[in-house]
Amino acid sequence: MRETLGVAWRDLVLPAKVPDLEVPTSIAAMGACARFSLRLPSAQARAVDQAGGFALSGGVNSAITSGGSISARLGPDEWLLIGPEEQGDALSQAIEVDLDGRFFSLVDVSHRNAAIAVAGREARAVLNAGIALDLDDAAFPPGSATRTLLGKAEIVLIRPGAECVYWVECWRSFAAYVHGFLMEAAREFGPHR
Amino acid sequence: MAPTTVAQPYRFAKGGRIDRTRPVHFLFNGRTIAGFAGDSVASALLANGVHLVGRSFKYHRPRGILSHGVDEPNALLDVSRGPGRRDPNNRATMVEATDGLVTRSQNHWPSLKRDIWAVNDLLAPIIVAGFYYKTFKWPRTFWHRLYEPAIRAAAGLGLAPTEDDPDRYVHRHAHCDVLVIGSGPAGLAAALAASGSGKRVIVADEQAELGGTLLHDASSTIDGESAEAWLAGALAMLRAQRNVTLLPRTTAFGYYNHNHIAMVERLVDHPAPGSTALPRERLWQVRAKQVVLATGAHERPLAFADNDRPGIMMAESIRVFLNRYAVAPGRRIVFATSGASAYQAAADAKAAGLDVTMVDTRPEAGCGVQSARLRALGIEVLTGHTVLGSVGRMKVRGLIVAPRDATDRIGSRRTIACDAVGLSGGWTPAVHLFSQSRGKPVYRDDIDAFVPGTSVQAERSAGAAKGTYDLAAALAEGWRAGAEAAGLDGTRSFAVSPPTRTGFTPARKLPTDVDASRVRAFIDFQNDVAAKDVELAVREGFESVEHVKRYTTTGMATDQGKTSNMAALGLVSDALGRPVPQVGTTTFRPPYTPVSFGAIVGQARDALFDPIRTTPLHDWAVAQGAVFEPVGLWRRARFFPKRGEDMHAAVARECRAVRSAVGIFDASTLGKIEVVGPDAAEFMNRIYTNAWAKLEPGRCRYGLMLKEDGFIFDDGVVARLARDRFHVTTTTGGAARVLAHMEDYLQTEWSNLQVYLTSVTEQWSVIAVQGPRARAVIAPLVSGMDLSQEAFPHMAVRIGKICGVPTRLFRVAFTGELGYEVNVSADHARAVWEAVYESGRTFGITPYGTEAMHVLRAERGFIVVGQDTDGTVTPEDAGLAAMIAKTKPDFVGKRSLMRPDMVAADRKQLVGLATQVPQLVLDEGAQIVADPRAPIPMKMLGHVTSSYWSTACGHSIALALVSGGCARLGQTLYATTPTGFAAVRVVEPVFFDRHGERVNGDFAHA
Amino acid sequence: MLLVNCPYCGARPEIEFRCGGEAHIARPVQPSALDDEAWAEHLYFRTNPKGTHAERWLHVHGCGRWFNALRDTVSDAFTASYTMGEQRPDAGKEGE
Incomplete structure (x- = not known):
């Protein structure tokens, strides 16, 4: 994605997508x-x-x-x-x-982090492939946020609201790893967009 | 019932839990084996009359299927599920029969039936316990070259695969309130009880089907229902509850601290059509509030001569094959037992229409009503008998028995013809996980077994795992354990009919009428350890059971002695004349059963092995053909070769460009920390060796940081952006540890300082523009900044805009040239880089990589922390004594610099080396000596830390740490080379622009 | 993997933490006033008890805070976690 800002354009580390709540898992990089x-x-x-x-x-x-x-x-x-x-x-x-x-x-x-939304009914299973925390509603209710690890990368995990949507923030150089890790973990839950 | 199908001559026409509508076919040693869905490879082999499945580890004796479960020591097969999907040492009893499997027996040559190594069996009298240790000691050098390779070729298990594994493996973290391990009667009862609480319950079982012993219990009724019906009802009830997760094919293999349980779930080894995206295995890491261990018990064999022939199996396993798999292990079966449980197996075999004989080592009086009951079924029961041996070679043909009296006098022999034998020497509770949880098993004399003692973690055992073999008692105990684990009150009793017959008389080694020292009565089938080997070990002085284990190898390898440990303990106990509890048990360690490397690795392979960190400028460098090098997790461009250039040529060209015109370099990986707060300068004063209070906003300073021990920890340029705000840079590799070091002091020692630290390493990308023309290149792009020498001198920082976006512009020179480091927000870096590159074209701007950067800095004698220092180098050693603010009363590491060893004259100090042959580039790490003719080992004075070819100097340059180096200036020393030694002269560690005049670049002639 | 109780975040898996060794070793206010032996003692010498041990822990992949905890070096059981600056909860009973 390139957007003009003054002379220099802004080049996001992951191309942004819109999360899809209809599929078992949706893994979508967020915009700037x-x-x-x-x-x-x-x-x-x-x-x-x-x-x-x-x-x-x-x-x-x-x-x-x-x-x-x-x-x-x-x-x-x-x-x-x-x-x-x-x-x-x-x-x-x-x-x-x-x-x-x-x-x-x-x-x-602003530019230090990249964000990926993990959504869908299997979102927790995908996240728990690499996150050692209990993500059950009782343990990580809507309105929760924490720094933790996903596999070998440090992330910030935010659950903004009641929907099964989790916001994964990581430092930008870890974004490719984090995104790849989530995609790999989501593979068993069938096609995702 | 009579076996019917031709393809499976030992399969019953009906019964069992196999699905006759779903036939499967697989290969065993090239032969097609027919079975049904629900079969294990072992049950399918038996259905086809195949007992001989392997050769033993040491003596290469023919071996058959001994058990039906994870304790199987003999039937270890090499199993291939397709290209790349082959692995050795699979227990045939645990591999589900599926279409297309290719299975092979192991440890024989040229074939299973004709194995030349079987000669070892004839040599058995000399290959006793400790044989290798005693025999292959001399000469010493023969061990690696001759003995070990030869022994390994003859002994051992399967062959490790060499291909890449195409399967996927994943990890899953899970939490629950109650984890139930084992889904036999006790486990199911526990799960049912716990599930009523609504709390999260996970039930894991290693078998493909949940149910444990209920899967083959054809005789019991529970609360008026058949065991089969009760099981179906219980599972339906559990499946209906959202708070219950049922995990069949899942082995809990490790019980770690704080109720952390590792389990492996097998997902696609079994037939699962259309699930190509499914991983093969999933490693579960479960954190459970409470654990119920309902892991059951393992049956013990009986020890007598030649008790290892194919066809000789566990009594309960025969029952499993009969009832669960509808397979007759033989048509004429002799059971040999020292306990009650085998009687049910015999009754089931008789009911299946097989010819059955029962041999009980106990006297008639000890057998209670069981013998009478069997006789009533028309079975011959020989009580008070011993077993003296077996006949047959590739398969058992008969069992030699004889009466024994109370003093073990042996009566006349009789050989009972048979084609299968069922052994039962009693039961051993599976206390493995309990023991792993750090609990100490305690010995119960009444059942001759170690059972779980006091719980150390939040767990409880139930059922056979606790020595409770009675079905009704196991169910009740399981229920209570599940209820308690879920925080519920309440007990429940279960009406079970008929009562379970338990109890046995321990029999370490059956009495015989021949010289016992010549009898090979195997106790550990997998390691070919016989009873007499254990006795020999004790005679030779190995009294600790741990030592006996290692000397004889009993209890080792893939089965870890599940069938043999109690026998070995009992033999040691008898030989020493000490009771079993005083002998103790060996330590149970994870994993309970073998775990594939794939499951442990999980997703962490290929691109996901480790995060590979790249900068926003990475793709540009890739497009330019850069060659990269790893720096920690980062990938950095090392050099940018043009067509036909090697590294040497490319680096020389890149260096020339920087010295003569201008170069552009991606320094984004530098660590960056923003230090903010009213006490920021005070904090900097305490963390760094030099002084910061007087540094004006808008100026930069090189900072040196020590650890408390006085050794150099990190360095970097620091800019003061405002009175209360510093922009600190660190080395690429030091970014995280410097921040951690600062936070440690801030939080734990100086919490009264009003300072906050924030990592901005990845917020700011750094574009280094270095060379005499650097100013001219960036001048057209910047706004809001005066780049003149007066307004923006060396070691200054300005905040303004470049290409219309905010920048923190540093004027710094790690190359020694006029230079700028353009900090821009990371998403803007690519655009700004391209603009700078475009602007620089008229000046011949040249991208350079880390290699040229190293050459350029080394020419100026600038150190790289971690390369020219190694954690034992003081500022004085590195020639940086001037960096120490003498006036500061304290800073981290200051006191250590006064310790006597830190000021010793012979410390290794940083010097330059000039090679006598100017073209010779020394190896980094080369050792330095004073006299190459001195006898070896000669005194080493130090080593080369940095070494390059310098185009600017026209000769090689090197930095080195040399003992007393500063006092050796002008001396000739010698550095090791691959072929010998090279003479070097000790010089000042600066090779170019000795007085640092080039940092003003074209200002000088502007 | 241990379960470590962070005073700010609650029980968290061990991988989120770093252990920083023995707790309650204050940096001398005036290091220059210490002789070589005393300074070496401060730098390098630590107790290694069998039983309860006060340790520094950093919740590095969590809230980023240092804190202290009492851990039994035999059983790995944690008996207390407390913030930096707080007194050792079992003060006076060390070494029991």
């Missing part, structure tokens, strides 16, 4: 996003509750979705914030305004 790594002491997070529209009120390993944005709390003082690509600059400015005067670190990691 704005992403930020926000670090903020937990006491500060409690005090502000949100920044730039991203909720900071969830517990560790939770994901709060609103509109097109996800606020995934990966640790006591770490959030991965994901928003629409075109709003990147506005979001970062809004976060900085909301956190002004506090100790925090906001780092743009």
Whole structure:
């Protein structure tokens, strides 16, 4: 995918697709996003509750979705914030305004990560080919997020909502491996799109 | 019932669990064997009258099918399912008969029936336990060259496949509340009880069908139903529940810490039409809150002379072949037993219309009502008898028995003609998984068996695995175990009729009327270990059962002694005169049964073996014909050969271009960490050896980092973007460990510092533009930045735009030339790279790879951490003493630099080497000595760390770590070469642009 | 594979963690004040108990936090996990 941005175009590590919920498993690379790594002491997070529209009120390993944005709390003082690509600059400015005067670190990691959506009724079986976590509803309910391993690659796994759709984020150089791993794991569940 | 079909002369016309509507055909040693779906290869072979299936490990004795399950020691076949799909040492009892299988027996030459190695059997009197250890000791050098290859050719199991395995294997992690291992009566009862809780239950069983002993129980009723009907009902009930996962063909082979169970599921070895996408095997890693071990028990054979002839089998296995597979293992069957369970097998055989004789080693008084019951069926029962031997060669033809009295006086011999023998020496609970869970088995005298002792992990055993052989008791025990595992109260009793007859008298070795030391009464069929071998080992001083095991090899190889361990223990116990519990057991280790390498490897092969990390510029380099090298998980372009160029020529051309005009290099793999916070400078001060407080925003500095032990850990250029924000770069290989090192100190030692660290290695791609024309190349592309020498000097950083996208532009020179490192967001890298390349065409811009980068930096004497250092090099050793801020009171590693050994004069120090022959390029790693004529072993002073041909210098260059190197400047030393030694002169480790004047490039003449 | 209890994330598989060796070895505030022997002791010498051992663990592929845990070196049973800076829960009973 090439899109013009100034002079330089943007070249995604995996071509984006639309997830398909009708097949047993759908593995679809997501399009470009704005992403930020926000670090903020937990006491500060409690005090502000949100920044730039991203909720900071969830517990560790939770994901709060609103509109097109996800606020995934990966640790006591770490959030991965994901928003629409075109709003990147506005979001970062809004976060900085909301956190002004506090100790925090906001780092743009939009291009660092790639995202793959794993969807369908066999999504968990596919993910559990490489993820050692319990992905049952009780253990990893909608609104969960965590860093973990898929095979030999570190990923962030987010389950934004109630549907059987999981969002797998990884560093871009691991994207080919992660995508290939998921495709291989999904093969036994028949044709997928 | 009489066997009918011509093709399967030993198959009954009806009965069993095989599907007669689905015939299958496979090959055994070239012969077509007919069977039915539901058959194992073993049952199909027996249906065709084939007992002889292998030659034994050591003596090459003809061997037949001994058992019906995983404990099978003899019937190990090489099985091929098609090209590339061949593997050895498959137990015929566990391989499902399917169309097109090609099976072969092993360990014989030229054929199964005529095996020249059978001569070993005649040599048996000398090939006793420890024979190899005693005989092949001298001369020492013969072992590798002669003895071992010859022994391996004659002994051993199957041949490992050499082809690539075309099958797929996958892994699956799973969690459950209750994992039930084994689906016999106890396991099913446990699953039924646990499933009622609604909790997640997984039931795994190694057999193709769930049910365990219920699959061949033709006589019991449970709660008024036949065993078969009860089984069907139980399975239907379990299948109907969403919280229950049933896994047949799944062997739990490893019980690890914290209730982590490894299991292998076989998916496509059995017929599964249209499932080409299915993996062959799936390795399950289950984390279970509670485990129920209902793993059953293994029957023991009896030890007497020639107890290993084909046709001699386990009594219960005969029952399995009769009832489950509708196969008659023979038409005239003699059962020899020391216990009660064989009586049911004999009754079932009689009911099937076979000619049956029962020989019981126990006196009539010890046999209770069982003998009378059998006699009532018209079976001859010889109680108080011993078995003295067997007759036959390729198949048993008779069993030699004789009466024995209470003092083991042997009466007159009698040979009972037969074509199959069923042995039962009692039962051994399968405590393997319990033992793997670190539980200690305890000995129960009343059943002569080790049973699970106190649980160490969250597990409980039930049924035969716990020594509970009675069906009603096993069901009740299973139910209770399942209920408790699921956190439920409640017990349940089961009405079983008739009661299970259990109990046996342990018989280590049957009494005989000949010289016992000459009798080969096998206890371990797979390893050809006879009772007298164990006794010999004890006589020779091996008292520990672990030592006896290793000396005699009993209990080793693919079956791990499932049928033989108790016999060996009992013999050691008898020979030492110590009770069994004092002898103890050998250790049970995973895997319970052999696991294929494919299952363990899973998806991790070919492209998925390891992640291969590539940069956004990788495809461009591929299109340019670059040759790549692995750097950790990364693939980096090493050089860009033009047509006809070898590496040497390409690297020389690339280096010339950088020195004379301009080169372009992908440095994206450099590690990058953003250090943010009001205490960022203080943190940097503590982590690095040099000082950071005075570095102004917009400036860069080379930073050196030590571990607490004072040795160089990593280095890299650091830019200060703002008072509270640093952009740190690390070596490619050090990215992850540097971040971890920093986080460690930040979180655990200096948690009061207000600093956060974020990896941006992959956010920023780095395009290095190096050479005198570098500025001219990028000037037309940048905006918002003044590139003049005054506004943007060497070691400065500016934030602006290039090609319209944001950049962090560094002016740095790892090549020693005027240079920039253009940091752009990764998705923009390809476009910016192409724009830079296009802009550089007029200047002859040349892409260069890591090899040229190394040459260029080595010419300037810049070290590469991990190449010129090895974890034992201090800053002083590396000639970087100036990097240590003397004024700082502390930094990581500072105190260690004052330890006496860290300042010793003879430490290895980094120097340059100039070869006497200028063209000679030394080997990296070559050793350095002072006097090549010194006697070997001569003192080695150090080694070459970097070595290249330098086009710029016109001679080779090398860096080396040499003991006391700084004091040796000007000395001649010698470096090893493949053919001898080369004279080298110790020089300063800088070969080009000694004063670093080239970093200003064309500014100098602008 | 062990199940390690992270004070922030709960029980997680061992592969997500790194063990960082013995816990509660504070870096001296002023290393230069230590003589060579004392510094070597700090750098290189660790206890190796049979039984309860306080260890540093890093949830590297999880929340990224270091924490301390008590593990029985014989049975591998974890008896406590606690955050950096917290006191050892069985303080005073070490070596039992």
